[in-house]
Amino acid sequence: MAEYVQTTIVDDLDKTQQARHRDVLGINDMVVRLDLSDPHHQELIELLTPFLKAGQVVEGLSLIVEDVVRRIDPTDIRAWAKEAGIEIKSYGRIPAEIQKQYISSMMSTGLVELP
Secondary structure, eight states: OOOOOOOOOBOTTTSSSBOOEEEEEEETTEEEEEEEOHHHHHHHHHHHHHHHHHSOOOSOOHHHHHHHHHHSOHHHHHHHHHHTTOOOOSSSOOOHHHHHHHHHHHHHTTOOOBO
């Protein structure tokens, strides 16, 4: 007998729309994860972009970065790398340096996006 289990992640704000983005935010010694629909994710990005651009990326957050990398769809990293002109294989493990470049790029544009 086969069993099929489907998980639906709902928007943390309105509980009605399917969430397509998982965002991790840290402020005042607190880190939170938000599952957001497209409109709410875009609203969050628009609100935070001026602050993210004015701030500095903090190094040494390896545990958080490792968690972020685990949640990122590898196809997103590969697509970004190809668009950025970075040579990358279409299969196998993605080199850590490319993962780090992808995350830095997403942070610098205010798009810290998780699947």
